[in-house]
Amino acid sequence: MFERPPPARLPDAPMRIENPPVPEGINVSGQHPLRDFFVQGTLAVGVFAVCLLLLGALAGLLAPHVPFAWEQRAAARFWPQVPASPEEATLNELAARVAHAMKLPADMPIVIHYWPDDCTINAAASLGGHIVVYRGLLRQMESEDELAALLAHEIAHVQHRDVARGFLRGIAAALLLAGVDSVSPVFSGIGTAATQSFSREQESLADADAARATAALYGHTGGALALFSRLQAHLPHGLLDSLELTRSHPDFPRRIETVRAQSRQLARPETGTLTPLPAALRTLREAENNCRSDDLEWE
């Protein structure tokens, strides 16, 4: 049992009590805050960037080994089962021809979804071989060759498993970012720069495949060249838009050069007779467009 000690007796001699001035600099480091910021910031950002690059590379290695059937199962719940419109049926018929020219494996079926939105000039490959094409972008097409080049580019992303790769990288980046919430703009910036760098490599490979597919289908790469040359005019012209670090795609002159390099390699001409658009899509160009913006989102 704890026994409480008796209270201490005060000394008989009077205690001398002093309160000297509070000494400065004992409890506070003399290091300049800016030096602290740069040293700690560089260390933290460096470690984060290395982790992100390692995880990104790991995701890139793992993605091709994820069974495509898993992607299809995951994607099935997101896409509505609606009857195909005439435009969608035409797009799927052309995509089947392009996929055949690209020697896409039979267990990688491509499904094109037509999105009737004039204000979005875009197309994107998604999980499980689903590709969405917006009417805004279809309205820009002047020939079947160009449309085939566009579809080939997106199909190449499915074939290279870029969608699964991007998905895994996104998860890795989100997990890392969750731990550094308070300085998220800095780390988001690094994450985006790293992801865009991975993305630019993938886009160049998809462009090369698109050039090969159009050459195989039409005997020349004129469609891919026409697509990139004309869409270049629709790019946003802001100062920051031209910074490569912020872009997910290489710039258009470089993409045009990729197509030309493929032409030379395949010994196919860069020009030739362009095939007219299928009838179901030709009317889209003539329909009234109520959208003010014509900024390109697809690249």
Add this chain to the structure above:
Amino acid sequence: MGLLIQLGIFAALLALGFLAGSRAERKHYASIREREAALRHILLVPVRRAPTRSPCRAQLVCGSVVIGMDYFKMTVAAFVNILGGRINAYETLVERARREAILRMKENAAALGGSHIFNVKFSTTNLRGQNNQQSGCVEVVAYGTALLPVRLEAGN
């Protein structure tokens, strides 16, 4: 584009936090030093019981302060929190809060006519906002027992 705007806002907040935070800190330290000199006659005694046998009255006195962190300090702390280490940016913040709380406690004692404060203790709280999010505020409370002169009753 959106990301660059975010980074620009981040850099602007950082610069504002550093400049405004440093200025506020310099001014606060100057005020603390001046008031500490003025209140040095009130003695703090680090024992539990009053070191006197003279008749006296005792009363609880306290001083509390809440100080917010600037964006710059929070950012540096967030960087350090990733790898660990000494957070120098917070040391000045906590020191100012502690000295300010003592000063307010002394001002409380001075208003009551006290000359000594014994059994001084501190309490520190990290204030949190909704959803347990850090709001970037620290509260320090200093409290103790002030020795006050005995009131002479009429007829004594």
